[in-house]
Amino acid sequence: MALIEVDSICKRYVRRARTTGRGAALRGLFVREKVVTDALSDVSFTIEAGELVGYIGPNGAGKSTTVKLLAGILTPDSGTCRINGLVPWEERREHVARIGVVFGQRTQLWWDLPVIESFDLLADIYRLDRTHYETTRDRLIDRLSIGPFLEQPVRQLSLGQRMRADLAASLLHRPRILFLDEPTIGLDAPGKLAIRDFVRTINAEEGVTVILTTHDMDDIEALSSRLMIINSGRIVADGAPSILTDELARNREVVVDVTPAHGGEARPPEGTLAAALERSRTRWSLEGGRFRFDVDPTVLSVPELIRLVGEQYTMRDISIETAPIEEVVRRIYARTDGGANAPTASS
Amino acid sequence: MIRSAARPYLAFFAARFRSQLQYRAAAWAGVVTQIFFGLVSVMVLVAFYRAAGTDAPLTQSQSVSYVWLGQALLLILPFRLDPELREMIQTGDVAYELARPVFLPLSWFARGVADRVAPALLRALPQFAFSMLILPWIGWEEIALVPPASAAAFGLFLVSAVLGSLVAAAIGLIAAATLFWTIAGHGTSILVQTIVWVLSGVSIPLPLYPEWFQPVIRALPFRAMLDTPFQIYLGTTEASAVGGELLMQLFWAVGLFVLAWILIGRGSRRVVVQGG
Numbered sequence: 001m002a003l004i005e006v007d008s009i010c011k012r013y014v015r016r017a018r019t020t021g022r023g024a025a026l027r028g029l030f031v032r033e034k035v036v037t038d039a040l041s042d043v044s045f046t047i048e049a050g051e052l053v054g055y056i057g058p059n060g061a062g063k064s065t066t067v068k069l070l071a072g073i074l075t076p077d078s079g080t081c082r083i084n085g086l087v088p089w090e091e092r093r094e095h096v097a098r099i100g101v102v103f104g105q106r107t108q109l110w111w112d113l114p115v116i117e118s119f120d121l122l123a124d125i126y127r128l129d130r131t132h133y134e135t136t137r138d139r140l141i142d143r144l145s146i147g148p149f150l151e152q153p154v155r156q157l158s159l160g161q162r163m164r165a166d167l168a169a170s171l172l173h174r175p176r177i178l179f180l181d182e183p184t185i186g187l188d189a190p191g192k193l194a195i196r197d198f199v200r201t202i203n204a205e206e207g208v209t210v211i212l213t214t215h216d217m218d219d220i221e222a223l224s225s226r227l228m229i230i231n232s233g234r235i236v237a238d239g240a241p242s243i244l245t246d247e248l249a250r251n252r253e254v255v256v257d258v259t260p261a262h263g264g265e266a267r268p269p270e271g272t273l274a275a276a277l278e279r280s281r282t283r284w285s286l287e288g289g290r291f292r293f294d295v296d297p298t299v300l301s302v303p304e305l306i307r308l309v310g311e312q313y314t315m316r317d318i319s320i321e322t323a324p325i326e327e328v329v330r331r332i333y334a335r336t337d338g339g340a341n342a343p344t345a346s347s
Numbered sequence: 348m349i350r351s352a353a354r355p356y357l358a359f360f361a362a363r364f365r366s367q368l369q370y371r372a373a374a375w376a377g378v379v380t381q382i383f384f385g386l387v388s389v390m391v392l393v394a395f396y397r398a399a400g401t402d403a404p405l406t407q408s409q410s411v412s413y414v415w416l417g418q419a420l421l422l423i424l425p426f427r428l429d430p431e432l433r434e435m436i437q438t439g440d441v442a443y444e445l446a447r448p449v450f451l452p453l454s455w456f457a458r459g460v461a462d463r464v465a466p467a468l469l470r471a472l473p474q475f476a477f478s479m480l481i482l483p484w485i486g487w488e489e490i491a492l493v494p495p496a497s498a499a500a501f502g503l504f505l506v507s508a509v510l511g512s513l514v515a516a517a518i519g520l521i522a523a524a525t526l527f528w529t530i531a532g533h534g535t536s537i538l539v540q541t542i543v544w545v546l547s548g549v550s551i552p553l554p555l556y557p558e559w560f561q562p563v564i565r566a567l568p569f570r571a572m573l574d575t576p577f578q579i580y581l582g583t584t585e586a587s588a589v590g591g592e593l594l595m596q597l598f599w600a601v602g603l604f605v606l607a608w609i610l611i612g613r614g615s616r617r618v619v620v621q622g623g
């Protein structure tokens with residue numbers, strides 16, 4: 001049995017809201033219209049122990065909703081979920097004692113308590129053995145460089161400091177699973193790096209299973225061995241980043257600077273090169289002696305393309321680029337934008 | 348075993364207690380205000396006794412003492428909704444509280460008790476010093492706080508005051524839980540303030556209310572916050588009746604807590620199901 005099994009989860013938010021538009025003010029007195037949002041539609045996935053999963057999707061896609069369900073603080077309308085063999089929202093207290101969770105947008109610490117006292121309080125809440133707790137705590141303090149602000153009340157911390165303190169707080173009870181909802185939001189570059197390094201370490205060295213949501217593509221690139229992409233409440237892609245890239249954005253951009261054989265402007269391709277480009281439907285441009293080819297390597301291999309270019313031109317420089325993950329994600333979002341979880345109103 | 352079960356809640360209490368003790372400056376300002384209010388109420392009472400004669404259920408000095416005790420322990424009363432709870436409930440952030448392995452009503456209750464006991468303690472000592480020692484010293488025995496009826500009465504008064512804080516914390520919790528259903532919470536605040544003001548004894552000592560109203564007072568939990576400990580202090584509750592009175596307080600504390608628990612359970616389930 002996998003560590004985390006999620007099967008056909010649906011979650012619909014129903015909100016009563018005033019209506020807008022003509023006559024709404026008047027109608028609002030009498031009827032409150034229902035606004036229905038399908039935040040998750042038939043979401044299924046399994047995660048094995050030790051995985052580090054990047055969970056991404058555009059704003060409002062359903063990421064936080066998923067994390068809340070996994071953390072046991074939200075109940076779905078249908079579907080099942082087992083983590084460590086427990087149903088999170090049914091056996092909440094047993095479940096949450098075994099997981100760590102950080103919501104980047106808010107702190108789990110106490111505003112008016114110094115960081116160290118928040119930690120001590122958590123040790124009592126999780127009923128931790130004193131010596132074990134102190135060992136774990138001191139290691140976390142060391143690794144996340146929390147020492148300098150240990151005595152400061154949480155309300156005085158910078159965002160980066162607070163996030164590190166929150167991360168430490170989520171791991172004091174040594175959970176084997178960690179949910180991170182946008183842990184790098186609002187952080188500067190060194191702040192993000194610190195979080196990334198740390199997450200990678202606890203995953204690799206201690207085998208903690210991590211699910212991390214983010215909008216930061218560098219996070220994804222640096223961290224995830226697996227990407228789950230959600231859009232409009234549906235999982236639209238799930239796999240290793242390289243596989244997704246191959247499937248969705250396998251084209252290479254090949255840029256070649258050429259010198260015309262007889263001086264003057266480079267002439268458009270002819271003969272075998274022109275035929276090959278035609279046959280493989282490769283898009284290309286030529287401007288000021290610089291070729292740009294957008295080539296699908298399964299139809300026309302890059303070495304073959306270079307060879308053909310070399311036959312006709314003298315090449316000065318070559319660069320080959322794979323589409324960045326950002327591009328892949330953009331394409332997936334665009335392709336799957338059904339707007340299925342856009343709120344719909346009914347009275 | 349029990350210690351381990353209670354550990355998170357004792358920790359909530361201790362943490363909150365310590366952070367409340369930080370507000371010493373506010374406490375001193377409060378002491379001054381309450382002494383002023385106490386003096387005014389006491390003057391009114393003395394005038395009332397001069398006019399009405401002496402067949403009241405409390406003697407003048409008992410009434411005056413009752414008022415001073417009320418000023419000393421004023422902050423036990425649930426006058427104010429806990430602003431953090433209010434915020435959490437109204438924004439739906441209460442769901443995040445469920446990410447911790449604790450029984451939410453009990454951790455809120457522990458916090459509520461600390462919120463009452465700590466500030467009351469901070470203010471009680473200077474207030475006792477003023478009304479019991481300084482007033483007689485400057486020659487105003489007539490409006491001073493009398494010493495407790497006996498040493499035993501004082502001990503039982505302390506026990507009863509703690510129980511009173513539990514009752515008050517439970518009432519505060521119920522008031523906060525209504526925010527799951529009401530939007531603004533101003534209505535609840537005003538209602539609770541009014542009821543507490545009138546029925547706790549802090550404005551007018553409860554024994555001074557008319558005879559016909561006494562059964563109503565006795566049937567409601569509000570007298571269990573301040574009136575019960577005060578009457579034990581003054582000795583107007585017979586020694587043989589003290590045990591029953593303490594049990595009554597315990598009954599209200601537990602009963603009201605269970606009610607708060609049910610309300611919070613219902614309310615937070617709504618949030619958990621609907622996502623706030």
Ligand SMILES: Nc1ncnc2c1ncn2[C@@H]1O[C@H](COP(=O)(O)OP(=O)(O)OP(=O)(O)O)[C@@H](O)[C@H]1O
Nearest residue numbers: 013015037039058059060061062063064065622623
């Ligand atoms: N409590 C709620 N009541 C009503 N609708 C909600 C509620 N919470 C979320 N939604 C809606 O559900 C959908 C999914 O929200 P969710 O917070 O899961 O998105 P997300 O992927 O985390 O987005 P973001 O990247 O902006 O954090 C959105 O359309 C959102 O407006």
Ligand SMILES: [Mg+2]
Nearest residue numbers: 063064065181
């Ligand atoms: Mg989110």
